Every structure is written in structure tokens, then in C-alpha cells.
Amino acid sequence: METLQYLITGFSVALTPMNLFYCFLGCLWGTMVGILPGIGPLGGIAILLPLTFKMDPASSIIMLSGIFYGAMYGGSTTSILLNIPGEAASIATCLDGYQMARQGRAGPALVVAALGSFTGGTISILALMLFAPPLAKAMLKIGPGEEFSLMVLALIIMSFVSSAPLLKTLAMILLGLLIATVGMDPFTAYPRFTFGTLGLANGIDFVPMAIGLFGVSEILMNFEEMAKVGVIKPAFRDLFPRWKDLRDSLGPISRGSVIGLFFGFIPGISHVVSTFISYAVEKKLSRHPEEFGKGRIEGVAGPETANNATTGTAMVPLLVLGIPAIPATALLMSALLIHNVNPGPQLIQDHPAVFWGLIASMYIGNFVLVILNLPLVGIFVNLLRIPYAYLVPSILVISIVGVYGVNSNPVDIILLGFFGIVGYVLRKFRFDMAPLVLALVLGDKIEMSFRRALTTSEGSLWIFFKSSFSKIFLIAAALILVLQLIAWLAGFRTREKEESP
Amino acid sequence: MGAVREKTGDMVISGILFSIGVVAIFLSRFMPPGEFSVPGPGFFPTLLGTFLCMVSGIQAVRLVARKGGRSVVRIGHPHIWATLAALLGVAAFFETLGFIPVIALFVFFCLKTFSPLHWITCLLVAGAAAAGAFLFFNVLLGVQLPPVRWL
Secondary structure, eight states: OHHHHHHHHHHHHHTSHHHHHHHHHHHHHHHHHHHOTTSOHHHHHHHHGGGGTTSOHHHHHHHHHHHHHHHHHHHHHHHHHHSOOSSGGGHHHHHHHHHHHHTTOHHHHHHHHHHHHHHHHHHHHHHHHHHHHHHHHHHTTOOHHHHHHHHHHHHHHHHHHOSSOHHHHHHHHHHHHHHHTSEEOTTTOOEESOTTOGGGTTOSOHHHHHIIIIIIHHHHHHGGGOOOOOOOOOOGGGOOOOHHHHHHHHHHHHHHHHHHHHHHHSTTOOHHHHHHHHHHHHHHHOSOGGGTTSOOTHHHHHHHHHHHHHHHHHHHIIIIISOOSSHHHHHHHHHHHHTTOOOSTTHHHHOHHHHHHHHHHHHHHHHHHHHHHTTTHHHHHHHTTSOHHHHHHHHHHHHHHHHHHHHOOTHHHHHHHHHHHHHHHHHHTTOOHHHHHHHHHHHHHHHHHHHHHHHHTTTOTTHHHHSHHHHHHHHHHHHHHHHHHHHHHHHHHHHHHHHOO | OEEEEHHHHHHHHHHHHHHHHHHHHHHHTTSOOBOSSSBOTTHHHHHHHHHHHHHHHHHHHHHHHOOOOOOEEEEOOHHHHHHHHHHHHHHHHHHHHOHHHHHHHHHHHHHHHHSOOOHHHHHHHHHHHHHHHHIIIIIISOOOOOOOOOO
């Protein structure tokens, strides 16, 4: 009953004309970002992030999360029509979705993907709504020791799931944590690494760094692969699936929802993991596993549902614990921090309009996305006909406006270019940017928790092993690290054996 | 477009990261370290700098010890330098000339460099894009942008 009342409050926030507009804008931009292979959800969020600074916190998070879950919807369109995943989590959809399109069944694939996304999205929002408040109450009891252990676990999990080699990921994490120390010390206001300049007193500006590392570097990488592709374009009348398609999709959609929900709660587990697990489950349970990869509708329904079911629950660690579980939520966290809204156990208590407004807007956004991705799919698909060379200037102009709009300082445009080239070079040599940004966002919090814990315990490290939560987090982090080290050492020895004469 | 051996690139990046770690440790010496029970501002940067030196050092040693490694990374497409030069130009003239002229020039330069469009088409598209961007960001979204100063 209480939850219903809060939800009604949330809808009163989300249904204001401006917030409806921002939700629509976020979903639209997210869908475009999901469809266009040249820019991912991280770049899409980073680019619009500075434009939200003038908005109130609820509006800001409504628009940015619209981009986040919008990209999950949009990614399936190019997977099905082009065999090009719009974003990484749509790779599994390519396997059967494109084959269905080649068989003249693009319409049913798109409809089932949209229905699955809608179902998964709705269920994950329900889960967020039901689990977050009691979890937040439980988390109010955790102290600085547990906070520190949990954040270390999040970073270690990130090093585990990153596609880059272990040492490179660890280096990026440490670099991000070090960059976060630039500026005033959070306890004593002592200037660190400022070199006497006022410009660095508040630290290195996050916005040009994020947009440069994700948005601009993506553009620079894509210059090497600019090519037009042929597009399968279904007519609206061909969109309708058969009754058999809907019946066959029911089971995968149900199972995909559960898989996505479960994996969304685990920090560091991205959408890609849940989609592939869903695909594997459907193939295993199918009476015709040999037909997977040749146009089975279950191969589209399950992964797309899991993808969107991960989205809502992936917000739980951010909103309840103040720990971004995946890189996209790290950017959402930076948006909240800029508005002086601290995500964590106190968020629901201190800023109920932000939390419940976000939940309500996610319900609204889910409906908006079905409309954008079905009847209007033809319009979005035409975006793909635009040569990348024409899209580049528009993306760069948005980036320039974004960084300049924060501080009205042209030096930020130079920083944009600088971080763009840094991101390009690092990505070329297989360094992952996501751990760097995650560590940058968490850096201050980790240091504060660590120092506060040591002050409380008068220098005793046992504070990190006192409570059960803290023990569990640190043991899990140590186990993951040890497993990775073993795998790394084994790989190193194998490589040595192969290369010796 | 140039090519760099992946091993060489990795070595250079490891060297840079190691240097960043060394600089962090060196500069942290001038910050109050505090005590273990009350860590000061220099404590955490020293710790991080040390770990960064260790990780990048291990990476560098591993690269030196590894035999082979002849794979090559293609780097430096011409459009990249054009983009960076254009961004520098925007930064240099943004507040002197104003948003609309600079963005129009920027879009014109990008379209002429990246696409086969005729220069008149590029000019028209650039002008429209700059005006449209000003209306959208400044008027609709309220982002403060430098006005045209030389009119």
C-alpha cells in the first residue's frame, strides 16, 4: 500500500510536461544510439550528460536512464535487419534475428523483440520498485568498512568481466583511482596534484574525459571502418507475427525475464552475459536445437527479454548501495553527484522524488519505446542509410556543446580532443575504458570509506573483517582475484611453451 | 596510416603508466601522510602510485620476457588528425568569433574532409546545422553559448 502511494507520487513527478519530454528525448536518443553502430550507450549517455546539468536531479536521471534502456531496445533493430549489433548486448539477437529477416520474417522478429523487451523491462522495473526500498533499509546499517569492501569487490568484478587482459584492466582501475585524487582532499581540503592552479582545485573535469574517452574515441576508431551497408526494410503490414510465433515466444520471454533479473542484481555482470545465457538456455530446452542460428524465434525472444530485464535490476546497486554495477550506471551516478544527490541507502529517504520519479518514468519510457521501435521502425532504419561521414560532425557538435556548456571554458574542448586521442590509443592496444571511468567515479568514495574506517578503528585493519558483510565481500574479491591470477599465470606459461624453440 | 608493433605500443604505454605512478609517489611526499590511524592526504595517492608502478612494471617485464609478438596495430587514420585540428580550431576561435560561425566552419570542414559532397552543398548544410544547433541548444535547452561577437 505504501509502495503504491510512493508510486503515485512518482507518477506525479514523471507526468509533468517537461519530464515527459525529457523521457521521450532520452528514449529517442537511446534508440538512435542503439541503432547506430558508430556510437554505444556509454558514448550516448556521456554526450548528453552535460546538457542535464541545468535540469533538476529527477529530470536529469529520467533523461539519462531513458538513453540507457532505450539503447537496449534500439540495438535489436540493427541486429535483426543488418546482422550488426547496435550495441554489445544485442549480439545474441543477430544469431537468429537476421536469419529470420533473410527469410522474410523481419516483422515477427522485430515485434517479438519489442514485446520481449517490454515484458523484461516492466518486470525489472517492478523488481527495482519492490526490492530497492527494503534493501536500502538493510544497507543503512553498513559502515565505512563494509562500504569499502563492497566497492573493492565491484572493481575486482569489473576486472574479471572486462574484455581486456587482467594487468591492463588493473592498470586502468588504478589510474582512475589516482586521477580521482586530483583536487582538494575530501577531509582536510589540502590541494593534491593541483600544481598551484585553480582549474585543478575541483579535480579533472569528468565531462570532457567521459565524452572524450567514450564518444570521441569511438568516432576516431570508426574512421577506419566507414562503410555503407545494405538494409532490409520491412513494411508496416509485414510486422505482424503469427499466433504460433507469439505462442513459441511465451516460454523464452518468461525464462529471459528471470535470467535477466537475476544477473542484473550482480555488480559487474553486463547485459551481454545475461543475453548469452538466455540464448544457451533456450537452445538447451528447445525440441529443435539444431535450428538455432537458422531463424528460431526463441533465439530472439529470450535474449532480448533478458537484455531488458537486466536494465532495471542493474540500477539497484547504484540507487541502493551507491555503487555503479556497470559502466553505464557509473555515468548515471556522476549525473546524480553533480546535482548533489548521493546515491546510496539514503537516496530513497532523502530524495524520494528522484527515486520514485525515475521508477514511474521507466514505466512510461517502456511504452514510449514500444511505439518508437515498432510502427516507427522504418524511420529509424533510414538512419542507417546516412553515411557515417555525415553523422560524425553532428555527434562532434553535440559533444562540443556538451563540454562547453558545463564551465563555458574553451579549454574543455581541447581536453575533449586530448581524451579522445588518449581513448583511441588505449583502445587500439586493448585497454578497456570502462574500468577507468568506474574507478574515477568511485575513487572519492573508496578513499573516504577507507580513511573513515581506519579512523574509526584507530588504525586497525580488522575493521574490514569484523562484520559478516565485509568478510563476504573481501573473500569474494580475493577469490575472484586469485582465480584470475591462476588463469593468467597458466596462460603466460602456455604462451611461453608455444614460443620456445 | 601508420603501423606499430603491439609489443612496442604496450611497452610505451606501460612506461607512461609507470612514470605516472613514480610522479604520484614523488609528489605525495610533499603532502602530509598522516598516521595509519588517521591517514592524511598523501596516504592514498602514495598507495595507488605504488600499486600502479607494480602493475605496469610487471606488465613491462612480462613484455620484455615474451618472445615473438610481431602483431601490428594500425594507427593514425588521416581523418583523426583532421578531427583533432578542427577541435583545436573550435577551441581557439569559439569565444572570439561566436558559436554560429565557428560551428558552421567546423561542420563545413568536417563534411568537406570526410564526404564527397560539393563545397556549396557543404556550405549550405553547415550554415543550416549551425543555426539549427544554436536554436536547439541555446533557445530550447538553455545552454549558454558564445554569441556572434563581430557583428
